[in-house]
Amino acid sequence: MVEGKVTIKKRKKSLGDIRKAYSDREQPVSGQVLNRLRRDPRQGARQLYKSLLGRFRRQRDERLRRDAMLHFERLLWKSGVRDIAGVDEVGIGPLAGPVVAAAVMFAPETQIAGIDDSKKLDPGMREELAIQIRGKASAIALGVASVAEIDTVNIYHAGLLAMRRAIEALPRRPQHVLVDARTIPGVDLPQSSYNKGDGINFSIAAASIIAKTERDRMMDELDREYPGYGFASHKGYATSEHRAALKRLGPSAVHRMSFPVIAELRGEWSAVFYHFRVKLDEIATAAALRELEAAIVAQEEALAEREYQKLRLLVARRWKLLTNTRHG
Numbered sequence: 001m002v003e004g005k006v007t008i009k010k011r012k013k014s015l016g017d018i019r020k021a022y023s024d025r026e027q028p029v030s031g032q033v034l035n036r037l038r039r040d041p042r043q044g045a046r047q048l049y050k051s052l053l054g055r056f057r058r059q060r061d062e063r064l065r066r067d068a069m070l071h072f073e074r075l076l077w078k079s080g081v082r083d084i085a086g087v088d089e090v091g092i093g094p095l096a097g098p099v100v101a102a103a104v105m106f107a108p109e110t111q112i113a114g115i116d117d118s119k120k121l122d123p124g125m126r127e128e129l130a131i132q133i134r135g136k137a138s139a140i141a142l143g144v145a146s147v148a149e150i151d152t153v154n155i156y157h158a159g160l161l162a163m164r165r166a167i168e169a170l171p172r173r174p175q176h177v178l179v180d181a182r183t184i185p186g187v188d189l190p191q192s193s194y195n196k197g198d199g200i201n202f203s204i205a206a207a208s209i210i211a212k213t214e215r216d217r218m219m220d221e222l223d224r225e226y227p228g229y230g231f232a233s234h235k236g237y238a239t240s241e242h243r244a245a246l247k248r249l250g251p252s253a254v255h256r257m258s259f260p261v262i263a264e265l266r267g268e269w270s271a272v273f274y275h276f277r278v279k280l281d282e283i284a285t286a287a288a289l290r291e292l293e294a295a296i297v298a299q300e301e302a303l304a305e306r307e308y309q310k311l312r313l314l315v316a317r318r319w320k321l322l323t324n325t326r327h328g
Contacts, residue, residue, distance in 0.1 A: 015048060018037070029055050034056055062113060069205065073106075081175045081176050082108060083138075083176070085170060085178070086178045086204040087179045089101035090208065090212045091211075095256055096252065097219050098150075099158050101162035102211035103163075104133065104140050104207045105137060117208060118212040118213075119212075129206075137206070141170045142165075145159070151258040163179065177191045178197065179193050179197065216235055222236075238261060243265055250266065269307050272299055273307040276311050277311070279292055280292065289315065293315050296312070
């Protein structure tokens with residue numbers, strides 16, 4: 001006698017089970033569950049389908065974005081190159097503080113959700129990602145160019161110096177370097193340069209996050225050492241708060257004296273420049289701006305080259321502001 005085979009049918013998850021399973025916002029949404037909900041005529045199922053579909057699409061887009069950011073590394077990994085260093089610097093634009101660079105290396109196929117250009121991330125997300133990067137990276141190193149070096153070699157070369165130092169500080173020598181928008185001199189390694197690399201490349205973006213969070217910490221320390229400038233809030237950038245503090249207090253020991261704007265804020269430029277500077281702030285119409293622009297051109301001989309170029313830049317910005325105001 002052959003006994004009949006007993007088949008136990010697996011119980012389908014209820015809507016409550018599905019809601020509970022996806023209460024964690026990071027839980028990947030299953031396409032199978034979405035298809036079941038899409039066919040379910042109940043109102044609760046339709047609402048849950050709509051909610052999870054949005055999450056599914058966001059997760060899919062993030063996967064595609066992350067895969068695209070790993071494209072360059074994967075090409076190198078497939079060719080046998082394992083030790084790849086992404087390098088980036090932060091602090092080119094500020095009026096004060098050092099330039100800080102980071103070099104970051106990962107084991108092949110390392111992934112971290114949310115990695116992006118540090119400028120696109122809020123401070124909380126940067127800090128959270130920096131912790132994950134430090135936990136998953138196979139090597140991390142920093143390089144710093146001081147304010148004195150910035151004033152000596154200029155800001156562009158100081159950035160290159162900081163990046164070279166970051167690479168040299170790595171605990172082991174990389175086989176290939178990925179760098180944002182330039183080639184680093186003095187580094188005898190294969191390098192690949194990518195325009196806006198911190199937004200399209202995983203390793204460079206990770207380096208930008210490490211460099212940014214480290215420099216922010218340094219500026220917090222400088223805020224305690226040099227109170228009154230607001231370094232903790234603006235990190236040395238030329239905000240209205242920072243410019244006002246410079247006019248009130250004068251530059252500190254960590255301000256970049258080679259930057260022309262420092263001399264401008266100290267009142268060291270010509271009286272003709274400051275006359276036009278004040279007039280520009282009062283301009284409200286296109287006709288008045290056109291007249292003032294002609295007056296600036298007529299006075300070019302009375303202005304230093306940097307003063308004339310700064311006024312031309314300010315005029316261009318005022319034209320843009322007036323155009324946006326008319327179209328707004």
